[in-house]
Amino acid sequence: MRKPMSLRLxxxxxxxxxxTLCCLLLTVTNNFSAIRMADAIQAVPLLPAQRAELEDSVSLPMAELHISDTIQQAQGAFHMQSLLAMVAILALGLFLIYRLVGKALAPLDTLTCQxxxxxxxxxxxxxxxxxxxxxxxxxALAFNQMSQRLNQVFVMQRNFSRSAAHEFRTPLAVLKTRIGLFRKKQDFRPRATLELLQIVEGEVDRLSAMVSELLELTNLERASRGERLSSGQLIRSAADQAAPQAEARSITILVDAAPCTLAGNAELLRQAVCNLVENAVKYSPAGSVVHIAGHRDGEWFQxxxxxxxxxxxxxxRQRIFEPFFRVDDSRSRQLGGAGLGLALVRAIAEFHGGAVYVEKSRGAGSRFVLKLPCEQDPPPD
Known part of the structure; x- marks a missing residue:
């Protein structure tokens, strides 16, 4: 394969x-001007006194011939000197250009090595x-900025892999311990067997949920965003899905949604809102209230x-949207959380060109705000 030419060369x-083009044009122009001047000098008329003296002279034809030869020789010498000067100037110019370009590109060579x-x-x-x-x-500055972003991505990937391995190891360790204990005791009574099966089923469900959420996080880019859905229907469906869990703990869900048309993937948006509502119900005390509100703010729906x-x-408040991060690790494990729900909400929001963040509530608790692009004409709910 032919080696590409360097930028310096x-x-x-x-x-x-x-x-070279400039030197050629300058040389041709100078030679053309010199020839015209020589012809003009040769054609200058003689004064009358000089003409009379020359007419009386016998050697006039020889003098005219001598002057013509001298002019031609001078023109030839001028042409040769012009060409030699042009070649010398070109050689010197190329050498200086090569050195100066090399000096100017030296920082790029150093940067390339680094x-x-x-x-x-x-x-x-x-x-x-x-x-x-x-x-x-x-x-160099742009490369440093890109390196910082890449380093952050690599750090996040390492942390994600470490956290994922830890999360998968925990239920597997529980399963291994329970099965080993069951085998050691050799208690095959129906009650002991049923208890083991319930533990195995719970841990398998937990692993299955984590795998599903991880797949959803990695497959968001393949989803479509061409659907249009009502904000009211979206919020009410999330409230209905969390209703059984809320009723079991005497938690009231209040809904107050303004009409708006949202564009995107209906299933993903529904899952994002459901994750927020279920998360609020999960961490709220029994007998409390979870309020879901939706309102339009310019081109956005919150x-x-x-x-x-x-x-x-x-x-x-920024870290809670990182995968596998929990504010209270022990309590989250007791409630069955894997730390992927809010990370999935952020990924879905960014996939639709929106954002999600958490605010301090006026009283106790937290306020999660999901910000999504809003269409112009709201459909009837």
């Missing part, structure tokens, strides 16, 4: 072509930014889910 050849030595382990270390303030410095639970510390 390409810039040098381009400048050489332009310099980038070539980069690995995934040292992306957090920035490359040296030249003090020139030119394009090379801009490229779905607010407010609960009366323990609330979320301000320092953790």
């Amino acid at each position: 390409r810039v040098t050849l381009l400048c050489a072509a332009l310099l 980038i070539r030595e980069r690995t995934a382990a040292d992306l957090a270390q920035p490359v040296e930014i030249p003090d020139s303030g030119d394009e090379a410095a801009a490229v 779905i607010v889910v407010a609960d009366q639970g323990p609330g979320i510390p301000e320092s953790l």
Whole structure:
């Protein structure tokens, strides 16, 4: 495979072509002007006194011939000197251009060497930014910014893999311990067997739920976004789905939704709202109230889910949307949470061009706000 030409050599050849063209034009112009001037000098009329003296001279034809030969020789010498000067100027110009271009591109060569030595382990270390303030410095700055973003992604992937392995290991360890204990006791009575089966079923359901949520997180980009749905129907369906869980703990769900048309994937949006509502019911005390409100704010539609639970510390309000993160790890495990519900809500919101965040409630609890793009004409609910 032919090795590509370096940028330094390409810039040098381009400048050489332009310099050669300029030198040729200048040389041709100078020679043309010199020839015209020589012809004009040769054609200058003689004064009368000079003409009379020359007419009396016998050697006039020889003098005219001598002057003509001298002019032609001078023209030839001028042409040769012009060509030699052009070649010398071109050689000197090419040498200077090559050296100056190399000096100008030296920061890029240094940056190339630094980038070539980069690995995934040292992306957090920035490359040296030249003090020139030119394009090379801009490229180095852009590379540092890209490296920081890539490093953050790699860190998130490592944390995600570590957390996923930990979450899968916990139910598997429970299953292994229970089965080992059952085998050791050799208690095959129906009651003991049923108890073991219930534990196995619960842990398998937990693993299945985690796998389903992980698949949904990774397959969002394949989903379609061309459906149109009513905000009222979306909120009411989420409230209806969480109603049995709320009734079991005497929790009241209040719904107050303004009409609006949302565009996107209906199933994903329904799941995002359901996750917020079920999360609010799960962490609210018995006999409390969960309020679901929806209102339009310009081009956006905001779905607010407010609960009366323990609330979320301000320092953790950004991290709660990270996969497998829990504010209270022990309580979340008791309630069956894997720490993927809010991460899935954020992924769905960003997939639809929206956002989700948590606010401090006026009283106790938290307020989750799901912000989605809104269509212009609301359909009848």
